[in-house]
Amino acid sequence: xxxxxxxxxxxxxxxxxxxxxxxxxxxxxxxxxxxxxxxxxxxxxxxxxxxxxxxxxxxxxxxxxxxxxxxxxxxxxxxxxxxxxxxxxxxxxxxxxxxxxxxxxxxxxxxxxxxxxxxxxxxxxxxxxxxxxxxxxxxxxxxxxxxxxxxxxxxxxxxxxxxxxxxxxxxxxxxxxxxxxxxxxxxxxxxxxxxxxxxxxxxxxxxxxxxxxxxxxxxxxxxxxxxxxx
Numbered sequence: 075x076x077x078x079x080x081x082x083x084x085x086x087x088x089x090x091x092x093x094x095x096x097x098x099x100x101x102x103x104x105x106x107x108x109x110x111x112x113x114x115x116x117x118x119x120x121x122x123x124x125x126x127x128x129x130x131x132x133x134x135x136x137x138x139x140x141x142x143x144x145x146x147x148x149x150x151x152x153x154x155x156x157x158x159x160x161x162x163x164x165x166x167x168x169x170x171x172x173x174x175x176x177x178x179x180x181x182x183x184x185x186x187x188x189x190x191x192x193x194x195x196x197x198x199x200x201x202x203x204x205x206x207x208x209x210x211x212x213x214x215x216x217x218x219x220x221x222x223x224x225x226x227x228x229x230x231x232x233x234x235x236x237x238x239x240x241x242x243x244x245x246x247x248x249x250x251x252x253x254x255x256x257x258x259x260x261x262x263x264x265x266x267x268x269x270x271x272x273x274x275x276x277x278x279x280x281x282x283x284x285x286x287x288x289x290x291x292x293x294x295x296x297x298x299x300x301x302x303x304x
Contacts, residue, residue, distance in 0.1 A: 205261040
């Protein structure tokens with residue numbers, strides 16, 4: 075008796091498992107699956123069609139209405155390609171959003187050319203101030219050199235007899251002047267870089283200002299062109 079009850083229980087569990095697997099495979103009761111296989115044949119079945127595993131299938135209700143679209147079953151390699159493409163598209167969307175945020179911040183900071191010119195002038199003035207400090211230092215060094223030259227007058231006939239300390243001070247003074255002169259020349263290069271940066275930024279701002287005013291920008295995508303012809 076116990077053995078019979080055990081067999082009945084096992085059969086019941088097996089029946090439940092089979093019914094569950096069938097429900098998962100076939101979807102809602104009464105579903106119809108249809109697709110066109112690689113040979114152009116339209117196939118219909120009451121469960122997902124193996125011959126169309128590599129292409130889209132439609133699941134239909136008994137009324138003929140589409141319940142859902144089933145995508146192709148992808149291999150691991152194909153899935154990796156799709157995921158990589160999706161990641162790239164997400165990164166591009168994030169970059170585009172970030173670029174728009176930067177553009178909004180830029181136009182908020184510089185609502186017009188006058189505001190941009192003010193900051194350009196301030197940036198150039200900072201470079202000029204640094205160069206002026208170096209020029210002032212050169213004046214000081216040359217004043218110090220005059221004192222050293224006066225001391226060297228005693229050794230005009232034979233400079234090699236001048237004290238090593240004095241000769242070292244003169245050499246250091248010459249090196250310091252040369253260093254300041256190189257620094258001033260570098261500030262000239264820096265001014266050119268500042269102007270180039272502001273020129274490029276101004277060109278970008280002109281396009282953004284035109285967009286804000288609704289002026290057509292050459293090369294910019296308009297809603298009509300972005301959406302294509304209808």
